[in-house]
Amino acid sequence: MPTLRIDPLHIENLKAMVPTGHFSTGSSHLDLHAKDQSQHPPCRPDVVIWPMDREEVSRILQYANAHRIPVTGWGSGSSLEGNPIPVCSGIVLDFSQMNRVLALRAEDFQVDVQPGVVYQDLNQQLRHEGLFFPPDPGARATIGGIIANNASGTKTVRYGSAKDYVRRLTVVLANGEIVETGTRASKSSSGIDLIHLFVGSEGTLGLVVEATLRLAALPVEIAGAIATFADVETAAGAVFRIMRSGLEPAALELLDPACIAVINRERGLGLSVAPNVFVELHGTSRSHLDETMLVLEEVCRESGCSDFRPGLGRQQWGELWKARHELGEMIVRRxxxxxxxxxxxxxxxxxxxxxxxxxxxxxxxxxxxxxxxxxxxxxxxxxxxxxxxxxxxxxxxxxxxxxxxxxxxxxxxxxxxxxxxxxxxxxxxxxxxxxxxxxxxxxxxxxxxxxxxxxxxxxxxx
Amino acid sequence: MPTLRIDPLHIENLKAMVPTGHFSTGSSHLDLHAKDQSQHPPCRPDVVIWPMDREEVSRILQYANAHRIPVTGWGSGSSLEGNPIPVCSGIVLDFSQMNRVLALRAEDFQVDVQPGVVYQDLNQQLRHEGLFFPPDPGARATIGGIIANNASGTKTVRYGSAKDYVRRLTVVLANGEIVETGTRASKSSSGIDLIHLFVGSEGTLGLVVEATLRLAALPVEIAGAIATFADVETAAGAVFRIMRSGLEPAALELLDPACIAVINRERGLGLSVAPNVFVELHGTSRSHLDETMLVLEEVCRESGCSDFRPGLGRQQWGELWKARHELGEMIVRRxxxxxxxxxxxxxxxxxxxxxxxxxxxxxxxxxxxxxxxxxxxxxxxxxxxxxxxxxxxxxxxxxxxxxxxxxxxxxxxxxxxxxxxxxxxxxxxxxxxxxxxxxxxxxxxxxxxxxxxxxxxxxxxx
The missing domain is CATH 3.30.70.2740 (Alpha-Beta Plaits)
Structure with a gap:
């Protein structure tokens, strides 16, 4: 692994810029910020800094820019393409201390957050207001990481990706400039869109220090179904027909038999070891979902499903979904x-x-x-x-x-x-x-x- | 009005670049491209060109860029902020001849179009496939204009703005370079987002010569309701509560008594001359909509509505909607x-x-x-x-x-x-x-x- 390459003077100067305890060149900290969840080789930064506010981020970036020191933003390190590995070393800015929910404006379907907020924690808090932030990448990702990667997940089929949920951003640019962009209105045609430049740019254009997120209303009713197929190709054909049916599934996931076997082994859910399609439906009333479920069953049966288990309740469905989210880790353990x-x-x-x-x-x-x-x-x-x-x-x-x-x-x-x-x-x-x-x-x-x-x-x- | 300011030699050269009939310096053509629907003072271009393909647009822009000649794209001239008025004269590129639907991939919920396609014509064609392009600015806007302005309208509350429906763009840049950007997949986290730079940039960064649009499924069932209120403030309060209720209206419009009086006079619809809120609901079944309508009525009554007319059928609702869309013109006539x-x-x-x-x-x-x-x-x-x-x-x-x-x-x-x-x-x-x-x-x-x-x-x- 590369050793320290920044001039020791820079290290001292950076250290003086932040409070004690928010700066480290210790091996264990460098190692923890050397790799994500991917197979890409690790690379240590020279220093890890945990900034506390936008001004601190700005000062660090000004310094780094003046001295050509690489700066890589860090959320939770759950990326899968090496996105936050500091391949040129330099500074890693770990946003885990900037993890406050600054303002929840439930009536506007909006929340202002710092980048280090973990999205599951946010959704836990939003639940009391009947709201949620839909992009659902699965891992314990932070909002900053979700925005940087334009993350999405199981609910994207109905609710969209991160890019669809960012109303305002405060970004610190490479030169330390702090730029706020966007609006709190639910739509706008004002000027050049800077928000979407930053969303998905993986921290290469600027670092997000605050975001106003759009929220969605939690569904009144949820229903789940599992459709089982003889082979993945038939299952994929069914997926295509479900999407064309206008049923608007809230989630539509396909797992092959190997996945199901792993889930059964770890969780004892007793699923058929075959290609399974998990479908989640959201609606405003039980009777509506019951109706939709009948149509879904019809489409699945016409598409060759060998078994259809409708009407999975919240608890059963919750267990299944938890297993789905943890499947990646189960495979690693296996x-x-x-x-x-x-x-x-x-x-x-x-x-x-x-x-x-x-x-x-x-x-x-x-x-x-x-x-x-x-x-x-x-x-x-x-x-x-x-x-x-x-x-x-x-x-x-x-x-x-x-x-x-x-x-x-x-x-x-x-x-x-x-x-x-x-x-x-x-x-x-x-x-x-x-x-x-x-x-x-x-x-x-x-x-x-x-x-x-x-x-x-x-x-x-x- | 300004007179010709381009060197006559440029006029001759531009004329030689396009087929006969696709170029004009005639007064009536210049006048027609001197103003939009706003109150901003008109300004004639020096020349109007109707390009037929991207290569022609590219050649014209190369020439214009080399000689510093202003170029303004033109859709249907229905803008309301002077957006396409060629205030520095020069060339107007009128895209009305590039008006073909190039490929309808209904199974992918996508259509490839040229910028001159009028969105109502597109939706007419899409209807046979059970699909539609939701941004609905009302006027006979073109897809190019809709993208340039990030247009939206009555259905945006549920379906979003133009920016949410652009999957791919082919853009000719100022230097004549032709750039294709975006993907046909329904989501992506690949690279810097150029699409959203162009959407809403009002033709100041490049000119769209082709777009792949995402489409939505036409609702299976539609229901409409009119809620009447004593004053606009109370009506606005009801709007707020409807949005918080999770009913997901497909349209939620408020018109004041002056608007209603104009509509009644022109169309004899006999609406109460009071603040009215029009609500459109989309759903997969009649029983579901009936249920939703009951909740809507409850919310409206609790918010102080004096009258609630639910269950307006397709025809009656269609007439009302037509009137709503033509209201702007009615006001002008009045x-x-x-x-x-x-x-x-x-x-x-x-x-x-x-x-x-x-x-x-x-x-x-x-x-x-x-x-x-x-x-x-x-x-x-x-x-x-x-x-x-x-x-x-x-x-x-x-x-x-x-x-x-x-x-x-x-x-x-x-x-x-x-x-x-x-x-x-x-x-x-x-x-x-x-x-x-x-x-x-x-x-x-x-x-x-x-x-x-x-x-x-x-x-x-x-």
């Missing part, structure tokens, strides 16, 4: 000594069954352990590929499967990353996906961060 | 010899009753003819102020009311323009609304259009 690469691509709905079939064939022909987990309603596939850490040949195979999956997704008009972001892992596909647009992305980067101090080595291919 | 300034602001929902009260008081104390039309569910108010064209004192009053309304909206955290864009009329509020963000908007403008040829004189204050 394969000690192994690494897992999660291929994340999204394609238009018509291409979805085809991509699922491709994923299945790749797994079969490679003879690898693998799992298909999919935010199916969005055509978003996560192919989890498992390989022993000390088996370079297996990893070569894994990398080449991943590469073919991404190229296939791009070929059918999809994207190299549905929700995990570009980070390190998808840089190489940016030219293929964005063509000439990539040059303009680079120019925007240059405009906002001419000294390339913000999260260097990410998004943009070298 | 006041021959007069000009109308439409104040367009949007505020957070909690501030909505207060802003409605302010609008009412302004009208009362000025003793002017005026109309309050409001996309209430979005806190978006249009205050239509009427003044005789030849009465400068009336116009002074109108301008000062408009100014106070905008400042009030900004004061409560709202926006200077809910949906009409900045154009000429709202330039002076950009510094107050965006603070330091405005400097970054200007720098982005400079990056994409260093010679300031694209729609000069708009958005950015001088």
């Amino acid at each position: 394969h000690p000594g192994c690494g897992i690469l999660v291929v994340d691509v999204a394609v238009p709905l018509t291409a979805y069954p085809q991509l699922i079939a491709t994923a299945r064939q790749e797994l079969d022909s490679a003879g690898l352990d693998g799992y298909i987990i999919s935010h199916a309603g969005n055509g978003n596939i996560h192919l989890n590929l498992v390989g022993p850490r000390d088996d370079p040949q297996a990893w070569e195979t894994i990398e080449s499967i991943s590469n073919r999956m991404v190229l296939k997704a791009l070929e059918v008009g999809g994207t190299a990353t549905g929700e995990h972001g570009v980070g390190i892992g998808k840089k190489k596909y940016m030219a293929a996906e964005h063509g000439r647009g990539l040059q303009w992305m680079k120019q925007i980067k240059h405009l906002f961060d001419p000294n390339q101090i913000l999260n260097p080595g990410k998004i943009f291919p070298d | 006041h021959p010899g007069c000009g109308i300034l439409v104040v367009d602001v949007a505020v957070p929902l909690t501030a909505y009753p207060q802003l409605i009260a302010t609008a009412r008081q302004e009208l009362d104390s000025a003793g002017l003819d005026g109309y309050i039309i409001s996309h209430a569910g979005n806190g978006n108010i249009h205050l239509n102020l009427v003044g005789p064209r030849d009465d400068p004192q009336a116009w002074e009053t109108i301008e000062s009311i408009s100014n106070r309304m905008v400042l009030k909206a900004l004061e409560v955290g709202g926006t200077a323009t809910g949906e009409h864009g900045v154009g000429i009329g709202k330039k002076k509020y950009m510094a107050a609304e965006h603070g330091r963000g405005l400097q970054w908007m200007k720098q982005i403008k400079h990056l994409f259009d260093p010679n300031q040829i694209l729609n000069p004189g708009k958005i950015f204050p001088d």
Whole structure:
């Protein structure tokens, strides 16, 4: 691992800029901020700073910009493409201390938060007001990380991605300038949209120090169903038909038999070890959901489902959902000594069954352990590929499967990353996906961060 | 009006670049492209060109950029803030000939269109597939204009604005470069978001020559209701409560008694001449809508409505909606010899009753003819102020009311323009609304259009 590269004088100066205890060059802190949840090699920062307010962030960035010191923002380190790994070392700004909910304006469906707020904690608090923040990436992600990655998840099929929920942002730019942008009105046609420049830019254009989020009303009624299929291709076809039916599922997830086996083993839920589609419905009344459930069953049966379990209650459904969210960790536990690469691509709905079939064939022909987990309603596939850490040949195979999956997704008009972001892992596909647009992305980067101090080595291919 | 200012040689060269009939310096054509639907003074372009494809647009922009000739895109001229008035003359590119629906991929909920497609025509065509493009600005706007202004309208409260429906864009930049950006997947976290830079930038960063739009499923069932109130303040309070009730109205419009009187006179609909709130509900079944309607009635009655007419059928509701859409024109007809300034602001929902009260008081104390039309569910108010064209004192009053309304909206955290864009009329509020963000908007403008040829004189204050 790289050792300290910043001039020791800089270290001293930075240390003097923040209160005691909010600054560390200790090995354990550097190690904790050297890697995310991906397979990308760790890289230690030179120093970790836990800022307490926007002014502190501004002062640090001014200093770093003047001295060309890399600065990488840090949420909870739950990224899957190496997004926050400080590959050029320098400063990591860990926002975990800026974790206050500043103002909840329930009547406006809005909340002002600091970037270090963990979204599950936020939703816990919002529940009392009958509201929630829908983007649901699963891990204990922070709002700052969710915004930086334009994160989404199981509820995106109905409720949208992070980009759909940001009303205002306060951002500290590379030069230390503090910019507030956006409005508290629910719509606007005023000027050039800066919000969407920052959302999804992975901390390469500026660091979010405050956000006003739009909130959604919690559904009055929830109902869940599990549809079981003979093979993933048939299940994928059903997903496509459900989306075309106008039923507006709140979640529509596909898990392959390997996933179900893991869930059964860890949670004893006794699910059929077959491709299963989980469907969540939200509605204003029980009778309405009962009606919708009948239509859903009809669509699933017409699409060849072998079993349909409707009407799962809140508790049962909650257990299932918890298992779904923890599936990633279960898979890790299932394969000690192994690494897992999660291929994340999204394609238009018509291409979805085809991509699922491709994923299945790749797994079969490679003879690898693998799992298909999919935010199916969005055509978003996560192919989890498992390989022993000390088996370079297996990893070569894994990398080449991943590469073919991404190229296939791009070929059918999809994207190299549905929700995990570009980070390190998808840089190489940016030219293929964005063509000439990539040059303009680079120019925007240059405009906002001419000294390339913000999260260097990410998004943009070298 | 300004006369030709381009070197006659440029005129000849431009003429040679496009087929006969797609180029005009004729007075009537220049006049038709000198003004929109606003009160801003007209200004003739030097030449109007009707491009047929992206390559033609690219060649014209290359030429214009090399010779510093202003270029303003033109949809249908239905803007309300002077957005497409070519205030520096030069070239107007009228996209009405690029009006083809290129590919309808109903199964992906997507359509590829050229910018000159009129959205009503598009929706007419989409209806056969059970789909629609929800942003509904009312006038016969083109898709290009809708994207340029991030337009929205009556259905935005449930379905969102133009920015929520653009998946891919092909844009010709000031230097003639053709850039395609976006994906056909329903979500993505890939790279810097260029789409939202162009949406709402009013043709100042580039000209859209093709767009892939997301589509929504037409509702299975529609129901309408009219709630009548004693005064607009009480009506506004009801709007607020409806939004908090979780009923998810598909449209929630407030019209004041002056509007209702005009509609009754022109259409004989016999509505109560009082503040009325129109609510449209979308659902998957009749029984569900009947249920929702009962809750709606309860909320309205608890909020002090004096009359509630539920269950308006498709035909009756259709007539009402047609009248609502044509209200602007009816108001114009009602006041021959007069000009109308439409104040367009949007505020957070909690501030909505207060802003409605302010609008009412302004009208009362000025003793002017005026109309309050409001996309209430979005806190978006249009205050239509009427003044005789030849009465400068009336116009002074109108301008000062408009100014106070905008400042009030900004004061409560709202926006200077809910949906009409900045154009000429709202330039002076950009510094107050965006603070330091405005400097970054200007720098982005400079990056994409260093010679300031694209729609000069708009958005950015001088």
